[in-house]
Amino acid sequence: MRLILGLETSCDETAAALVTHDGDIRSNVVASQAVLHARFGGVVPEVASRRHLELVAPVIREALAEARASLDDVELVAVTRGPGLIGALLVGLSAAKALAWGRGLPLAAVDHLHGHVASLYLEPAPLEPPFLCLLATGGHTLLLDVRARSGYRSVGTTIDDAAGEAFDKGARLLGLGYPGGAALDRLAADGDPEAFDFPVARLDGLDFSFSGVKTALLYAVRALDAGELERRRADLAASYQRAIVRALVERTRAAAEQLGHERIAVVGGVAANSELRASLAEAVLAPLELCTDNAAMIASAARYLTPVAPPGFLELDAYAAA
Amino acid sequence: MRRGLVLAFDTATPIAASALVRDGEVLGERASRAASVLADADDLLRGAGLAPADLDALVVGTGPGSFTGIRIGLAAARGLALALGIPAAGVSTLAALAAASPGGLPVIDAQRREVFTLVDGEPVARSPAELDFEPGTILIGDGAVRYRPELEAAGAEIPPDRDVVHVPRARFHVLLAGDFGDADLVEPIYVRAPDAEKAIA
């Protein structure tokens, strides 16, 4: 076997995967820390970094075992270099460098966002550029002009909260805990999306803004007494979700039209949102298990990069911001 | 101490240390930054005409010190141990400092007006004013250097700022290493809980 070992530790998932050069996923192990961070109401960088250190070697061993492979089958190590939580990134980067150096293997340092896009290039239904990609996660909301598998060009971004962050914050306002995006989606299914009018700021160009809609939800929640809030929680969730999804869909379609793209793809955790999937029915969506952070997408992106031979990669540093 | 070719490194403090030791003989030592510790190791091996695959065991500094620094070292040790199928041992950064200066009390800068030191052999974080030592005790480490005036006023003997005893040296990690085993079982010594844990505790 000739395999790429991917490693991802940029936020609160410790992940390792084995992928072939053809984009076949042989294993894709994700150890989520969501439960660990729930009691803090968000990801705590120091807590995440400590957990990554505990999990980094076990997830690699598990990925090898699931693929029925050994390190002798690995011929390239791919690791997320940024953007993300710097302390968390450094755990994965340090382990990956040591592993590659110890085995005399080349290393590919992968941009996390490129990784999300490269989730679309995996088997069984790999997508061929060009396409317009909406990348929506808890940390990013980007419109990407994708012309080749080796990269992307950003044409729009959020000027404040990310879409996934807006869902999580909305969920918290509705008492759904953290992370609450999925719970908000479920609650919204029982509500009337037209019950409340939550305005989403319309910016010039292709940028997004979600802080206003979050504030509108806050005021709506405050205006209701406890009993009424309980009765109308589903309506609030549905209306809030509709507002965010509508903004995402409008901007994404506008970007595709401006750039002359016939195809739209959606990647990132927000691609799991049922309303987004229904509203942007023409879009190509990555499989759900590849939407959230994982290492198969990192190994996939590495297929289109030039790896660095040892010891050239030993001085590589991580970066927090894109 | 283990026989064979041993690579040791400690990235817990601002000056990262590494050493290559064969059957107790120090083949080379380096001092740089945490991010460069594997590049240093590569240099040391090349200088001796050797390669990573020749390593028989690892020794890694476990702190206390910078949280991120400790993790860079331990993650590297775990990745390397996995890559080579070799055992690892952990040695506390305080113990390695103390070994270089018998009778000395190790004092590592812990930021926030505190230092890491040993009390009854246990690592703790203390304000410099709370340190308990006999007058004439030799204090070593970057914490001793940083708080020199007040510690000397309390009776400490502190070697000159540039003395090598203030910096961990990885040859001592090899000397102190006892139990070699699975690198995953080598635990970091953070001493402090994450701030968020304290906030909800």
Ligand SMILES: [Zn+2]
């Ligand atoms: Zn992500």
